[in-house]
Amino acid sequence: MFFGPLAILTRLSTLGAAKLHVHDRSFVPDQILRVTAQNITQGCLSRYSVLVNGTFPGPELRFQEGQTRWIRVYNDMSDKNLTMHWHGLSMAAYPFSDGTPQASQASINPFPWPIPPAHYFDYELHFESDQAGTYFYHSHVGFQGVSCSGPLIIEERTRPPYDYDGERTVYLSDFFNETDTEISEGLAANPFVWSGETNAVLINGMGVSNTLAQSDISSCPLATIAVQPGKKYRFRFIGATALSFVSLAFEGHNLSVIEADGGYTKSVNTSFMQVGPGQRYSALLTTKTCDELQGQRRFWIQTETRERPTLYRGYALLVYSDECDIQVPTTPPLTLPNTTLGWLDYELRPLAPNDFPSLNEVTRRVTITVQMIVNGTITWTENGLPWLWTFPSKPYLVNLYEHDESGIPNYTSAVANGGMDDRTRAFPAKVGEVLEIVIQNTGATSGGLDVHSFHAHGAHVYDVGAGNGTYDAYANEERLRGTHPVKRDTTVLYRYETKTNPGADGGWRAWRLRITEPGVWMIHCHTLQHMIMGMQTVWVFGDTADILKLPKPQVEGYLNYGGGECSLIELSVGCQCLRQVHMAT
Template sequence: MRLSLPLLALACLAPAALARTVRVHLDVSLGTLWSDGTPQVHSALVNGTSPGPALRFQLGDFILVNVTNSLEYANTTIHWHGLSMMLTPLVDGVPLVTQWPIAPNRWFEYGFKAEQVGTYWYHSHVGLQVMSAHGAFIIEDPDDPYADEYCQDVPLMVGDTFHRPQEKILAGLYGEPFQWIGTAKALTINGKMIGGVCNETEAAAQEVSCADRPADGPAEEQPHVIHLDYEQTARLRWIGAQALMYQTIGVMNHSMKLIAADGTYIKPMEISAVEIAGGQRYDTLLTGKSEDEVKTDGLSGCYFIRSESRWRESSAASAHLWTGLLAYPSCDIAKALSSLSAATSEKILSDAVPKFGWLTAEFEPLEGAKQEDTFPSDAEVTRRVYIDAQQIPAGPSGKGSRWANNGVVYAEESNALQNATTDTPYLIQIFKGEAEAPSYSRAMDPNQGPSGYDPVSKTWVAKAGEVIDIVIINNASATGHQVEVHPWHRHGDKHWTLASGPGIFSDAALAEARASGFKKPIARDTSVIYAGPGATINPGELLPSNSSGGWLVMRTKVQSADLGAFLLHCHIAPHSAMGMSMTWAMDVDELRTSQAMKAYSE
């Protein structure tokens, strides 16, 4: 069947128990977005919208997704963000690593089993298409420990918007001189915000007029509205689909209960706002007020949702934005929107200065909830890998810019961005013997450079049975001498955030961080390395280029079912495009004999 589900799920429906085969069709095409009133032309859309349709499945479903590329200028793929792809690594959606990119006017069918419950998402993995070609991907839990507590389930795609075509932004990132994307023009929820006004100058620069804006466009007239009855509880699934901006989001006069991170149930925590970086997901429960409480508030049942940027200098337009509305039955939406201004009510988010790490050091798994795997102890760790991540000058003139990991810049194959599909995906090359296979012995040779890296296959290598601590160092830019926040996303199986901290990494710093937090690390797929000394939000604080402003330790357990080639990359879209990515070859000795590989190749 064709699946196209609305963003608001039906209330209080329990998932069916029987496994099914579910067919979905997604079409990636070009369109113009008007998220904040000003156009962004040549945006990649899914089924004509951004975000695309929210997809819901049941645990155990076999999922077949037919993706058609209706783009005029580029290839595309779809990555299933957060899903382990155990035994199906060839449908992970990374062009020319796991699959041939989908050429214009062609289609590709992905097939995999829903084996993880929770909140995930899908997005293109070509160029900067992720900025708009994305949607929610939910696998419902038949044993949901909170099922009796909520009657409404709402995916909320957290976004940001830029008033330039994606291909021009990409050209600037690759250019000499380097041209940065700049701060976001607006923050959005489900592609919408409140109070957007069309900028005629920026529209004209894209050869569009403000007069072309659809009458029912998703700016000030149509924010995303969460309709909530008195004393009803809603499960809000916050999905970090933003290209750049780390955000804090709160609902006026309401607190929430945080219950899950990246599809993992955690010990519940009361929060006033959620902090989220690109690639991350957080599930919260928001319980509605009584009718008397709503009357006492004097807001006519209309409570605005506010998004604010953190860890990055913001434009006046994107620093503090009303991005949605929580509406009780008494709320007159049109009246509330007409009376809203930037100064409406007090600022609802209290922490103007961001807290290093937010609350992540306090996260613990929910006791009694089924976990995908158990946290490996220190005694099980077989080795440690160090990754120095740094922005460096690039190009013949030195005026370009790239991101390097231990001096290596990941280059998405040029053919993935163009129309040619003649190159063979890396996994298929390995299976057919057409490429030098990753070598564990070569990667572990101390004469070859950093431990774990194979310079011949240009992959980081791991084998089944290993438990690896990956230490990522947030080095100061070689040109700007400052550091940024980076959400690191691991394709394939989840990892555990062992700890993170400011400044320079050392065993003493790790021990100190673990003594004050991270008592019971949770499994997740996107962990943030924060900026301490030298953060870009402090313009005058510069660091030597060989110094660091923060670090992150990710513990990963390699199992036999993890075989494949999977990326580990920053989920800030421009950074990933600029090379802040690396390929990990997992359980390489089994790649050529894998039945999944054989079937796919044939």
């Protein structure tokens, strides 16, 4: 049973005076999402999964740029906490709506500041005038994001820059036979228990588990995407996988990439797509004419995993006519390339000028060195320290409001330490700085290397490329000559070999970022296993005064688990009196 008024939301705005409003039972949000945990059939197998509105993927949400919308998320689970993250959206004006662990809202242990069971939270989302593009939403608690997710599309208020006749979504996700709890507990156990490789890469929630007997595969439905001949379609590819780095292609069809992570690009032709966890692309596909079809009405869409010890190969269908009986091919109809290191790096161009900062404008370089530590347990560290779900004891944003020095990073110490304040395990920066952020892959204590899909919350970054070995700023600047990097929020840190010496540099990814939006933002690997195992950290952009634009009394309900009207003791016995507040200008 839910009691209102519930939860808290606030808009931090620099435009005029803020006015406090309270949501009561009469408030009607623009969208309602209800999250449950239940058995669902995926990959022709039953799995206990966290779902949005009872389905996977969750419902597609469509809004228009320039709008402000409220989304109410109910946690209908009886024993699990929840948050919802709006992947790729800048939440600078709405930091409490980012739905990120320990940065602004949630954690899993010891359970501070998420949406508790039998409560809800109203997320205030504002879609900027230049944010039209492809996004998705997902839980940011533990391994829930493997199934608690769905597409989020922001449409233009005017005509899009490319013409097409229709849209289709290719929603890529992983299926694991084990439950979220089993996987999360194994990843944190000593001795370490690996989740195992994906049992299926699903397209739009459909596919075939590799654990099925051959006799069962023929009855397992595949995704079909219907098209008409002689048309041009915008395919939106969403990398909602937990682990899998996916290569895919369309039999008999080529593509032209026009969007990367919510930003339009100049058209780049390609015969295949390569999508890491968290990445999104749009590509135009021109269907064949009736004469070109020559009677063929079905074409295979083939997916294959890359950079994993075992290969998963899956299929869907591009169908020009009514769906008919389908059998999985015994021989792959397509030959997909091996991992293309640096796929589309240095090739994508923004469709419009984007104020890309040159190397001369960079005020400071921050290197985030990632390494896997094998010692009974397996953890991922950044600059020698892993992310801990129990640290800090309160979200960083709450510490700022409470002036708790234990959770506030020291800028001077961080600069002297290469960018990271070890005491708080955070990377601070001042508004006005132009950072060059280098994510450096290094050999594990066992010498192994892995591929990572790095995601930045809060603001899109200028992606300035990737390469083997150690980052060389001047060599890369020469390679950038004549290019115009695009803004991204999720890019791949490749491995250029599978094994090297422990601690040796084995590849890098570089970003640039103008610090214009104060706030507390996560940066993490979007491979969910790696994230749970410690591969995430926090950026704190701006001084305390920059971030805290509203006085403490107006956000008081955010600063306590469950809102300002309940104590932890009361919550433990079922108190559900969260307040619902938002700020309007």
